[in-house]
Amino acid sequence: MRLGYCSITWGGVVGHPTGVTSVKDLFYLTHGDMRQAVTDIGEAGYEGVEMFDGNLVEFADRPEVLAGHLHDAGLELVSVYSGANFIYPDILPDELDRIRRSAALAAQFGAERLVIGGGARRAAGTTDDDYRRLADSLNEVADIAESQGIEASYHPHLSTIVESPEELDRLLPNTRIGFCPDVAHLAAGGGDPAAIIRSYGDRINHVHLKDLTRASVSFQPLGDGDLDLAGIVGALRETGYDGWLMVELDEYDGDPKEAAERSGEAVRRLLAD
Template identity: 70%
Template sequence: MQLGYHTITWGGVVGHPVGVTSIKDLFYQTNGSMETAVRDIAAAGYEGTEMFDGNLVEYADRPEELRGLLAESGVKLVSVYSGANFIFADILPEELHRINRAAELAATFGAERLVVGGGARRVAGTTDQDYALLARALDQVTDIAESFGLTASYHPHLSTMVESTHELERLMDRTRIGFCPDTAHLAAGGSDPAAVIRKYPDRIRHVHLKDFRADPFQFLPLGEGDLDFPDIIRAVQESGYDSWLMVELDTYDGDPRAAAEISKKYLDKILADSGL
């Protein structure tokens, strides 16, 4: 197992404002410094990182700057995160154009994986046809990723049409995209993360780890919430997945580097105890 950490903690996540009137430009991005994030992630002992597509767009005209930062820090860009509505026919070509750009940049900077979330909830409610539309779009995302030598995976996420175990079941048999379990989002959606991992062992292509407390609702560094990470890691191990574990924490009241160090120390102990 190799350990990585997402840059989201250094500024949270927003959508690019240009995307309000131009769907093809509605990239995710972290508003913090990627230089600080990468250096802190390296100092905390992680070997890899994940970034949002919009943060790569910022380096599109100066690629050597990001390559140099990663090389100097000894951190690999493992994965890039993007997302879309995916169920509205009129805008799907614009969204896939953006996904294509994200995949192109991911490959440019040496990433191996493209992770996507999404699937819009309609005002009138989600229909069975919406899951068919989402599945079809995710197959197209998979084709795009593969055209750039990347592995694609789908990330269930709160506020999308795939939050609960039942909703995930409605999607997974209809699409060939890989699966990226996010432990906190699965738990917040009412699932047992370890059980979901055990249900889809052959589909796992990426893993997001973060802790979660239900009352009060909060995403937390590993070991500070309610989740059973020893069992989650056992489930990952049982699946045969033996690759990057990406720790992700949306926000943190203190120093982002301190949060990264808390999770690293906790995860190192679990992996050592499990013999990994």
Template identity: 65%
Template sequence: MRLGYHTITWGGVTGDPTGVTSVKDLVYRVPGSMARALRDIAAAGYDGVELFDGNLADFAAEPQRLRDLLAETGLTLVSVYTGANFVYSELLPDELHRVRRTAELAATFGAEHLVVGGGARRAAGTPDSDYDRLGEALDTVAGLAEDHGLTACYHPHLTTIVESPDEVHRLFGRSRIGFCPDTAHLAAGGGDPAELIRAHRDRVRHVHLKDVRDGRFLPLGQGDVDFGDVLAALREIGYDGWLLVELDHYDGDPAEAAQLSMSYLDERLGAATVGPGTPAREGPDDSRPDGPAGKK
């Protein structure tokens, strides 16, 4: 499993105000410097990066700027995150237009995954038919991603209609899209992230790691998530893809947070791979040839 990091921590997530009156232009965006974010992520020893659709779109007119940043840092653009309401039939064509545009751009930079969140909660409550609408829309998203050589995966998220374990099961009974478990959102929604990974083992395509305690998102190892069981579940299902740390709503230094989570993962993954006759890892520099000491 390779390790990556989301740029969300360098300024938090915002939206494009144009989207208030033009749904096709509504994107996620981090207001901080992407150059600084990528350099800090590389310096912490990660191999890959995930961007929001809005930040990726900022490079559309000058794609070489992002290619140069990726080459400089040695990072791989692993995935791009987007989202939509998906339950309002009149809005759906414009939302899918935006998803298609994101998939096209992600493909030009060699991304592997299109990560999607969403499923609006209506003011009047959530009818069961909204899960049918969401499932159908996500099947369309999966097809759009495949058309561009990407794998689409759904990210359950607080404030959407897919928060609790029951809601996760309800959605996956209606859609073929892959699963991107986010350990903190699943835990905050009342679920056991490891058990949800086991329950939907055939769908896991991508993984978001973050910790949580008392409603606050935290660097790995500082909250209540049982990452030992999460990693055990991933090994049980044979997952060998990316582990992507995503830390949002964080007030501390983003570079330091990235380093804290890397140190925690080095310790956890090192302990998990030590067996009889196998020397234990001695530190981050020994864990991967492109770890912190190998980044240029």
């Protein structure tokens, strides 16, 4: 397995402000210096990086700048993260248009994976049709990614309609998109990440690895939370997974580079055992 790191820690995640009035422009963004992020990630010993689609949009008219940063850091752009509501028929065409732009940018910069979160929770409550619409939309996302020569992965996430193991079971059998388990989100949603990995091992084509303190539902550098990371890595090995492990830390009060270094040391010990 190869190790990469997500750039989110350098500034956290926000949505592009134009998305409030124009859903087709609602890209994810990390409000941080991407040059510093890729430099730090490379110096921390990782081989790849995952970035948000909105940060790629910033380099769309000057791709050589980001390509130069990645080259200098010795990193591959492994994956690009995006997402959408996916359950509202009226805005779905605009959401998918944005996903097409994200996939094209991912391919332009050499990424192999488009990672997608989403599935909105309605104020009036989730319906069976919402899961059907989400599944159908994710099939379209898979088609979009394949048209660009890359693969798509669905990432269950807190605040969406796919938090718990039961909700995941309502979705995955009805869509063909690949599965990206984020082990901390799965645990925070009430699941056993290792058991879920074993159940859906044939669907996994990407992994987000981070730690969690369950009592406060706070994400941590690897080894600082209470997840059984050794058991999770063991489950991945049992399934035959040999792809990227993308270490992620959504928010961190300290130095993001130091957190990346600590997580790198922890995951390398796990892989060596």
